[in-house]
Amino acid sequence: MIHYRISAFDPKAHYLKVSVHIAQPVQPVQYLRLPNWIPGSYLIRDFAKNITELNVTNNSGKTIHLDTIDKSNWSFKSDEAVIISYYVYAWDLSVRGAHFDQTHAFFNGTSAFLEVVGLEHQACQVTIEQSNISHKNHWKVATGLPKIDTDKQGFGLYQADNYNALIDYPVEMGAFTEIHFSACGVPHTMVITGVFDCDESRLKEDLIKICETEINLFGRPAPVEEYLFQVMVTGSDYGGLEHRNSTALICSRDDLPYKGMQKATDGYLQFLELCSHEYFHTWNVKRIQPKVYQDSDLQTPVYTNQLWWFEGVTSYYDSLILHRAGLVDTPTYLQLLAKQMTRVYRMPGRFKQSVSESSWLTWTKFYQQDENAPNAIISYYTKGSLIALALDLTIRKATQGKKSLDDILLYLWEQFGKTQIGIEDGQIEAICSQVSGVDLSQFFEDYLFGTKDIPFAELFAEFGYHFGLRAQSGLDDLGGDQGGDLVNDAANESVDSALPNHLGANISATPQASLKITHVWHNQPAYQAGLASGDEIIALNGLRIASKAQLDNLLKRHDNNQPLSCHYFRRDELRSTTIKLEAPLKDRVFIRQVPDASSNIKWLS
Template sequence: MSHTSNAADNLQISYTLSFPEAQAHYVEVEMDISGIHQPFIDLKMPVWTPGSYLVREYAKNVESLTAWNGSTPVSARKINKNTWHVMPAGASSVKVKYRVYCFEISVRTSFVNVAHGFISSAGTFLYPAGMLTNSSTIHIKPYKGWDKVSTSLDMVGSDPFTVHAPNYDILYDSPIEVGNQDVFGFDAAGVKYEVAMCLGGNYDKERLKKDLKKLVEKETEIFGENPNKRYVFIVHNYAKGGGGLEHLSSTVLGATRDAYATEAGYQRFLGLAAHEHFHLWNVKRLRPIALGPFNYDEENYTTDLWIAEGFTNYFDNLVIHRLGLYSTENYLATLCGDINLIENSPGNKIQPLYEASYDAWIKYYRPTENSANMSVSYYSKGSVAAMMLDLEIIQDSKCKYSLDDVMKYMYTEYYKVKKRGYTDDEFKQGLEKFAGKNLDEFYKKYIYGLDAVDYKKYLGYAGLELVDDRAGLNEPSLGITLVANINKPVVATVLRDGAAWVDGLNVNDEINAIDGQPFDPATSLIGKKVGDKINLTITRDGLPMNLRITLLKNTQVKYRIVSIAKPSAEQIAVHGKWLKQ
């Protein structure tokens, strides 16, 4: 991590954002730098954004970069993929102008059209190399008709269109929404909360305020304090939307515009809000040691995303349950969703959990047709690991402690006292402190190893067990999934060790007929048995082919979590501690 040099101490940096061609998806940036004493300045664009672990090459969207001393152009040439070498020619100030193309809808990328401008800071603002601690001011000239700015950056004076960033780490962790968003707020846990609803939606504002306030206070209880003064939810409502990205004092959520009116849709939105808001502690402050200070030029590797994301994935639904919005049955069904996802992914037996975290940069955000066979989600499996550890701690401490206590202790010890991230071993020691025992075996089996999860043991602590609704069935299967939302049966995934895998049916093959009859995925295997040999007529790369395939047993599971017949007093106590409301 580069630190500010003495020459940088006097740099004054300001940006002006304008949208003269919003209809063509551009933001224009003017960067004013003064107080220059050095012969050159290298200006850099981050290649990734914190919270989304993929090198996205944001510089690819930058065009027409020029540098000026007043009305005189000065040299500004690109020296690598994300760096421009600016020669001020002795001038103490320069103005750098460039345009950024913004047309990727996601919570982590900028998007501009005539309706609104969403500025993802890491992909918009250049910074002087080695000067990440420099402050800057951003002035926004809105497109015609836009009248609001929503960001966690502080206003300069009383001008909502001028904001200040104390350093680049905070700037890159503070997205900016400009437009006509519906802005409302509430106070919770001593913090002022703002909600910026963009692009419409059938939400009930008063209900949202009430439930988001409860959510904030319930999560704050876990950690013992809310470290913000102000926090902003930026919500992009699309015809069909999803996803979220956490920031230090804000979050960006993607939502479905007309889904708020159904209970399922409303609960999904609150679950997403609970997840991203939980990150203001877990990841943004309580963090793996590799995740900050950041190197914006390359990958920042950690084996602990199963804690950073998996634990957050666990607590989001648990918090919704604690609010009384999920019944115990609903909560357990949601938890079972993660269990089924893991157990039906062949990659669960291939990729250990720590490796899934480490390889997020090349695997998780770049899924392929073979991802299910070679990798496991650190979100889902991390969530199940959190459940196991929570139940282990409750059991071993005789209901005195839970995973809540670990999170509060680690937040206090590492963020507040030591003021740094934790190592793998330090988080393990935090878990052991409350479990009251060594967790080497747990880590060996479930974090570094590929052992099958002992659900009977962990759920049994709470008087629960898994039931597989498919147990005892001996149904044949091709071991494939098909491409959704098209009329033709085209293979999307071939599952490891299934019939298609063994006998050579491929992804992108179109299945035309089975034993001479037109193929119907819903009915074509009715009456067939495990071990039957079938003839498939397919089209591969435009050419007809015939394949002979031996049908194998469908190994997919469909678990439910149910109560055992006669739980003991101890099991009832663990259940009560775990699923308290």
């Protein structure tokens, strides 16, 4: 059995101290390695770059020569027990790596624990040790690792079935806030680290509704004996990463509910969606899995076109679960859905890249996006969620409501999730047709492997909903219903509520009281004027422009027939150009229920 020891060693240097005891190394050569990527996040991250002072000694303290093979692989020769010791530099404040300072310590096993090649299928024991800082500050430990012998604070001995299990239990140490609750009889805990203000009672009740809705969707019993939400609170971050019985989350302090909050804020709904999304992965990713991700080699990229299902379907259900749980009413859900759909309709890249290709090339094009991304790629999260929505509506329509996407999901859970059989590329698409009884081959050819827009207006109409596209009403308009009259679509797309013209670029404010271009859309005004990502606009028509509000006001007042002079900095060079504005595209989605619509097929119920 491999035995790891880890402690929060030096908060100023951000060093975690790790040792690995190997009772009987593999003969004649023992290889060691650290993963280059973490499951659920498809980017080569080279975690080994953060390892320092790596050495091997025997039980007598004699140093054993260690060969460095490459950036993340090592080897040594020994026929007796050895201790491998090293430090991990932990300064990545994210859900993917490791972070340690005077306030807390967090790490994933992929950042901290070397794999002992050849012995990776053996059980692993881990001792999480008290250190000066953890003892002084009364830190506790929160992890999904199975306990063997721990104290009241959680320090002590844990055990994992094998190395792949070991690296799937992130660890949080600190003086965190704990929220305990039960969902369908399963103990759940949320630990929250950081500076924040939160209505813990409201959060607890909302989490219970989300977790019970998802457990009941897939069927009891839940596939975990307990579950842990690990939340890091900062000023503006957002993200999550799923694990077998836990999730690591990061959010803005403004996203948490505050005492006295009446209506849920957009930020809080976003946080609940994040919790719903990562919890859904307990079934759809951690147990229903692509075959290529089962025991995959974490040294090199692994390719699949199935992420449309694993992330796209999960993204469809994350907000739908809020509606089914009674946390949002139908108009609010339709607003959330419209904003999600708008993120796709704004991207001209949806006509350049299929969702299947987006999944296959996630290692480069999706996870390493640049300023041209909106013009060149599409997200398998957002477009994948639209495919899931369209698939759900299509199946319900074709079967008169007797089948839905839920049936596909439950089939995969019974046949693949519970049995841990991996899914081959192309298999899910065939299963969708098989389970629904509907030939969906052309559907997938057009929308998964092709780049066609889905005919949502027709699909929604079958269920008594109106789908429409309207023009942008302001620089911060993210989509959704602006009000108006369903009898006349122009009420939602009127000139009064929309910008009469636009730049065709994404703009962000800078600390220098100017506006910086972050993305330029091809063949639109900023592009035609020669502007590029990174350009800093300082004046339009001879007047200083220092805020989005000023730009919004100018765009609403300016006549398209009059060219707009623009002064801007590209790096440190002052330049000028002329912009000819155009009417904005209708790319903001809105969805409404049609009053007294006659439809016998239910979608939201």
